[in-house]
Amino acid sequence: MQPVTNGTSCSVWLATSALPQFSPLPSDCETDVCVIGAGIAGMTTAYLLSREGKRVVLIDALGIGAGETGRTTAHFFPPDEWYTGVEKHFGKKKSRLVAESFAASIDMVESIINQEGIDCEFERLDGYLYALAGNGFKNMDHEFEAASRAGVPVERLDHVPGLSFDTGPCVHYANQAQFHPLKYLGGLAQAFVQRGGTIHCGTLADDIGLDRNVCLVHTSHGTIRASAVVVATNTPFNDRVTMHTKQAGYRTYVIGMRVPRGAVPRILLWDTGDPYYYIRLESPPDDAEHDILIVGGADHKVGQDSHPEHRYAEIERWVRERFPMAMDVAYRWSGEVMEPSDGPAYLGRNPSGPHGVYLITGDSGNGMTHCTIGAMIVNDLIMGRDNRWQELYDPSRKVMHGLADFVAEQANTLSQYGEWMKGGEVESVEEIAAGEGAILREGLSKIAVHRDAQGGLHAVSAKCTHLGCIVHWNSAEQSWDCPCHGSRFATDGEVLHGPAVAALAPVTLDTQGHVPRNARDSQRPPRGPGLR
Structure with a gap:
């Protein structure tokens, strides 16, 4: 069976594990907590909350471990900026908190493995x-x-x-x-379900609303009502701008x-x-x-x-x-990987939007560590307990350190919108080789065209559905990737990675490989940088 994944390459973990599969959400439902994302962040959070006696529904757009957990190198190690950088930017006290949280994350994983008898090397x-x-x-x-x-x-x-x-x-x-991350994830899923948890895959969350202090998670298969929502999707889809200026x-x-x-x-x-x-x-x-x-x-x-x-x-x-x-x-x-501007991950309450929404994002290459720390923090916050690390990793913190990197990242992002003023990468679809993709310009429209191995053409709008950047071809993963905020799409336009939640609009080419004039509106540039 081919593993569910968000690209065409296959990690050693995907090749050597058999993960349980779960059906999509059948209808509207109600629960205490809805966790979105079935990677290590979401699964650990769901498991810890189930141990607390919470009713938890876990959903994922693809499948368990189909995102970045299946593509990690899966080891626990010191922070990416090392303790030299942490101490320089945050001081000795917070450096000690970083060290404490990093050690506690390994201890937590080890204790779960021992308690649940998970064979994950x-x-x-x-x-x-x-x-x-x-x-x-x-x-x-x-x-x-x-x-x-x-x-x-x-x-x-x-x-x-x-x-x-x-x-x-x-x-x-x-x-x-x-460890072996997907064997661990499979064991966590089994333990979570045994404790009464519910998992639904193939269920894309596209919005989070509020109804009289109850969160509403709108999905492709129904609405989930919950007192709390945890967004553990590598990068948040529910925050259109705020968090995406803080990480790349x-x-x-x-x-x-x-x-x-x-x-x-x-x-x-x-x-x-x-x-x-x-x-x-x-x-x-x-x-x-x-x-x-x-x-x-x-x-x-x-x-x-x-x-x-x-x-x-x-x-x-x-x-x-x-x-x-x-x-x-x-x-x-x-x-x-999502790189925060100032180093530590963003783990805790969502800084904007409905109350009761929590984020685990900004892994900075320490995905196994930060995701476990995030699950521990969010579990405490939902249970009404303070956590020693919550201020350090607070998603609402202002970027006070790494300002040069922050400015450079924002300049890089803004520069990408200039591509609307440029021509296409090819003049016609005949220039696109089998297995390749390129951007074609038709008037004001830009079209992303892929030619498959059999010679068939697949055309979608080149305008990212998040904030309107032009997507670029990724030949290694056979995907369309957004250079602004990291969204990724399959060749048919379906979302592989957020923050985008809507697919790239399909485009029908005529017999000459051109876009009919009356079908070009959805591919035109946004009214301003990042605006629909």
Whole structure:
């Protein structure tokens, strides 16, 4: 059975797991809490609330793990900006809170696994941060000292032990972790249902309203009435503008290469370069002779590289230069991460819209960690309890740090609207090769046209249904990606990733591959940047 997913590439996790399937919402219903998104954020939140005795309905537009949880590298590690950056921007007190929350997230996952008996290859591991000469920040002493002040068990070493190349000075973080994310998710789903929870897949939420202090989740199959709603969809669909100025979507790339079993130490490894790379091992239970060396990196803004396959080649080249025992590439895939402007994720009450709505977003590459922390915070808030970390991760916080990045991201986004003034990428559909896509201009309209492997043409509006940017082709995932706020669409226009909730409008081409003049209105530019 083909796994449900939001792209054409297949991760090692999607290839080696069988997840339960659930039918769409049959009709309107009422519950205590509606959780939207069946990845690790939503599933963990739903599970924790069910333990509290809450009635919970969990819905997903695609299926369990079909979004970014199935495309992660699935390891727990220090924050992306490292403790040096956290302490510099937020101070020593909040740096200690970050360290505390990160450690608690691993403990929470481990306790759930033990309590529910989930077989998901969880293991505690040592992690190492290093920087080669001339690549990234060189002084590991600063990170060692900052992490130590935050209460993290670390030590400063001259090199990472056991590797085939000399890393130079490094910081060793004890007691990190990794697991198989979809086996964990499947176990969580089973435990949630056993506790009385309800799951509906193939159910797209397109709006959240309010009726006399009761939240109304409007979906493709009915309306769910709930006292509280948790939006755990990687990026929120219910907030049209506010949260999308605070974070940006990036594609990240991963390859899995076979190596002889035991040839690479079982560690987590990160460097500080630009581009940066990180590694972990996966040991397939059906192959006693090989491990899978999983290596990720080579990020870029969503929708801003139409042919990103070269990024896989760049990662492979990096691996072969440092791990000469690496064999063939067994897997390659990409995913999407949301990068907050100032570092920490956004976990807690939605800053706008109906009361009773909560967000888990801004994973910043620490998806497994931040999503678990988010579930713990939101669970406490819904149960009426304060949480020690809620202020640190509050979605309503103002961007006080990383302002240069914030301004640069906004400038980048605004510049994308200038594409309405440009011509198409091709003059006619005849220029589009099989398996490719391109933007065609017809008068004021812009059309996204894909030619499938059999030569058939599929045309949709090129105007993103979120805030009106022109989508770009992604040949690696065979999708149309928005370069403004990270929405992604299938070749038939259906939504693969938010914040968009409406599909790209279908377009009928005439026999010459042109758009009839009376069918061009929906493809015209917005009245102003980001306005319908």
